[in-house]
Amino acid sequence: MNRLYHVTLSPFCRKVRLTLAEKRIEVELVEERYWEQSPEFLRRNPAGKVPVLRYNGMLMSESQAICEYLDETIAQPRLIPERAEERYEVRRLCGWFDDKFNAEVTSRIMRERVWKKVRKEGYPDSRMVKAGLSAIKFHIDYMDWLLNERRWLAGDNMSLADFAAAAHLSCLDYISDVDWNRSENVKDWYAKIKSRPAFRSLLADQLPGMMPSPQYAELDF
Ligand SMILES: N[C@@H](CCC(=O)N[C@@H](CS)C(=O)NCC(=O)O)C(=O)O
Structure with a gap:
C-alpha cells in the first residue's frame, strides 16, 4: 500500500495529496509529528520534513520533486504542460x-x-x-x-x-x-x-x- 506521511495542515503535504488524488492514486495517510524527529522518521527522510511518500517501493521527499515525478510517470491528467x-x-x-x-x-x-x-x-x-x-x-x-x-x-x-x-x-x-x-x-x-x-x-x-x-x-x- 502506498503511504503518505504528512501533517493535516501542511501546504506541501496538501499539494502532494491533491496531485495523488487527481491522478487517482490511493494512499494511506499517516499523521507524522515531524517536530518530534523520531529516529524512524529521520530514517525515512534525513531532512526531517514532511511530506514523505512511500510509493512503489520508493521513499520520496520534497513535494515539488514528488509531484513532478508523479506527473511524468502518470500521464493523465497533465499537471505540467508540454511546452x-x-x-x-x-x-x-x-x-x-x-x-x-x-x-x-x-x-x-x-x-x-x-x-x-x-x-x-x-x-x-x-x-x-x-x-x-x-x-x-x-x-x-x-x-x-x-x-x-x-x-x-x-x-x-x-x-x-x-x-x-x-x-x-x-x-x-x-x-x-x-x-x-x-x-x-x-x-x-x-x-x-x-x-x-x-x-x-x-x-x-x-x-x-x-x-x-x-x-x-x-x-x-
Ligand atoms: N521543500 C519542502 C518543504 C517541506 C516543509 O517545510 N515541511 C514542513 C511542514 S509544513 C516541515 O516538515 N518542517 C520541518 C522542518 O523544517 O524541520 C517540500 O516542498 O516538501
Whole structure:
C-alpha cells in the first residue's frame, strides 16, 4: 500500500495529496509529528520534513520533486504542460507559493495560530499574525491580476501551480484567515478548484481540538 506521511495542515503535504488524488492514486495517510524527529522518521527522510511518500517501493521527499515525478510517470491528467514556456510558468508559480507566499504568509500565520497550540509552545505573537495578514493582501491582488488574463493561474489549463496555491490558501481558510471578498477572480478560482473531487479529502480534514471555520468545507462560501 502506498503511504503518505504528512501533517493535516501542511501546504506541501496538501499539494502532494491533491496531485495523488487527481491522478487517482490511493494512499494511506499517516499523521507524522515531524517536530518530534523520531529516529524512524529521520530514517525515512534525513531532512526531517514532511511530506514523505512511500510509493512503489520508493521513499520520496520534497513535494515539488514528488509531484513532478508523479506527473511524468502518470500521464493523465497533465499537471505540467508540454511546452517549455508553459512548464516554466507553472514552475515559477509553484516557487512563488512554496517559497514567497509560504515565508510571508502561511508559515507566519500557521506557526502562531496553529502550531504553537498543537506543540504547546506558548501564545501567538500578534505582530507575526498581523504581518502575515497584511502580506496576504498583496498575494491575493497578484493572483487577481493573473486571473484577469487567464482561466487558471499559469494559463488556460489547471496545473500544479493551482494546486500549490490552493494548498496554501486552504490551510489558511481552515482557520478563516482568507478574505474572499477581496477579489472575485480569486474567489471564483478557489470555488472551482475546491469543487474538484480531488479536494474532497482535504475538506473532510479535522485537526483534533481545532475545528475548521464554518465556510471551510462549503462549496458555496
Ligand atoms: N521543500 C519542502 C518543504 C517541506 C516543509 O517545510 N515541511 C514542513 C511542514 S509544513 C516541515 O516538515 N518542517 C520541518 C522542518 O523544517 O524541520 C517540500 O516542498 O516538501
